[in-house]
Amino acid sequence: MAEHTQLIDAINIRTAVRAFDDEPIDDDMARQLTMTLEPINLLADLSIQLVRDQPRVFTEANASGHLTNAANYLAIVGPKNDDEAKERAGFYAERVVLTATLRGLGTLWVAGSWDREQAARHCRVSDSQELYLGVVIGYPANHLEYQAKSYEQLTEVQRTHRTSKTFEQFTPTMSDEERQSAPDWFKAGVEAAMKAPSAMNRQPITFSYNAADDTAAAHIDPTAGDEHWALNDLGIAKLHFQIGAGQGKWAWGDGGLFIHR
Template sequence: MDYKKAIENRRSRRTYLDKPISQSSENRIRQLIAGANEESGLHMQLQINNGNGLSGIKMSYGMFKNVHHYIALVGKKDDPELSEKLGYCGEKIVLEATLLNLGTCWVGGTYDKKSCDCEVGEDETLLGIITIGYTPEKQSLMEKAIHSIISRKTKKIEDMLTSDVKIPQWMVEGMQAVQKAPSAVNKQPVQFTYNNGKLTAQVKLKLGYEMMDLGIAKLHFEIGSDYFGKWERGNGKEFLVGEKNQ
């Protein structure tokens, strides 16, 4: 799958068509979720034809329309890496959905959790959802306005990465992909440090979604660098050069 193309084409979409997801695309998304759950110990779930949790819910800069399908981001409460894993695995599904011509949007706390028809065990928690579905060919005026604001706020690479030397080209390309990574309220909180030949990524915990943003940014970096290596999981951990993703 051409994830670089997906990174370039992905836009957060809040207006959806009243149209079912094709069976082949639904099967693919379910396959991806099952694989991620098995590998990472998550309990993500695709919910089809259930928009109760988002119908008419106002966001800080817009509203959702015609949301009938979403991915519930569920996992164990006691998993110290839960948020990061949901960010990394959830964004991989978002990128694949983009290549299937499906629109998506990460949603944090601005929805009714009680209306979400998903399984959450006593030892589990629902940390967010990803809306998913077909979207109009053209963005709505509100979506265009949001995209314009986000584009203007995108941080420069030098604002996200500090280094004691000139960074290599693979790292530049990794950071270019990070620039296009979604994050809570577009804060782009992940800071990268390259010193003594060691690259690390870290966030300061403030709003509660920074670790999920960290997982998303790590995935984008790996894709942008053509999987030049693989990130260790955790805040402040290292990028292991030459460690290919499976």
């Protein structure tokens, strides 16, 4: 893994990790993650916080076997009643997830598999803020064996670890001819977004390409049944698309445009 250090590499090997080793995140790794969080929080106007060694937050999930040895998390905190902030939270917190992936850590976005009230006791949430979601983080089970795998082995694990919607399902408003004639950057962006996590694993985001002005658009699929977390999922999918497409920038919001540079 050491020779692969780009975010697109992280996209290609990231999987949802539910079983963790009981080895704690050490101070050095925590400092590295904090150094990543500080500029991202400043840029995003969020308060993403690393919380370590709080297994009580995951007591029920660990006891049921849904999770194993979950004890650390990223608390994703932002302004109350702010839809754009929720989208930014998905975009920028996933940036931290990908960085953690490159450092050999496992992650899992959680909406319901934790005790939210317990989680809020261990992070800073002001009266004007709320705790949106969490990301479980830690060393994957048998992590030394995991870290010894080649990049090619890890990409194969990523490819087969879950089912995914097809390219056609991610671009439902486009015809086969439009998909075929779309530029390579759009195709690469959608393929990266197909590997993105979503809070309820429903992949509720779709994309379209407009040849007239050479832009892409991202949309929340109202039929996916995941309206509560859709804005967060929109941000995650937009980040994956942007990394896959290369240089370019999104406008925030459902239907926001991506301009490739």
